[in-house]
Amino acid sequence: MADTLTPERAAERLCELSADVRAAVLLDAAGSLAAASDDARELGELARRLFEEVDRATRDWDTEPPEQLEVQVPGGAVFASRTPRWTLAAVAKRGALSSLMLYDLRALLRELEGGPPIRRSRSAEERAAGPATEEFAAEELPMPELGGDAPPDDGAPA
């Protein structure tokens, strides 16, 4: 059974889920740092201020407060997602796909809120269990051999 995601593990988990994430932080409802990947604790305060500024910029909009945000800057990108209890922010590589990043953020927050955990697909787990050899990889992805016995073609002229 997969272990339950705790707030302390959330930031690290995001880095594991996406190779494009360079650092991540989780803030609680009060804006205090709950978890950080590696040594990214200093990002917590900036992430809190980021949503504050977004709320200020969008307060006159006739829409609900933003739940997620994406900021593309020359050296990379910042993605963040929030629920009433948590805010998860990530600094990502330049080419990170927005849709995937935002999906991962939302899925992790949902898991923190008690939703179903994110699991690797069965095929990925089975592959990880096998030996990491070229032969094993070839078995996993069988390629049709050219010039072999062709299957009978019904109705085709001889």
Add this chain to the structure above:
Amino acid sequence: MKEKRKGPISRAAGLAEGVAATVRRMQREREPRVLVYDPAGYARLVQPEARGHARIMEIAEQMVAQVEGRES
């Protein structure tokens, strides 16, 4: 409806158009910008001249710079 291309030159031109469109789209996606998403997932752009845009960009740049500083 998209017109079906005939002939190798026409098909090659179509391929090149597709590649160019992809490159343009990737460049556009990487332009500095601030996008916010409502709970339904609808995106809205914070216009560069909007109040707070510059501050948001500045904070995001600081976050990226901090990570770069750690990595180098």
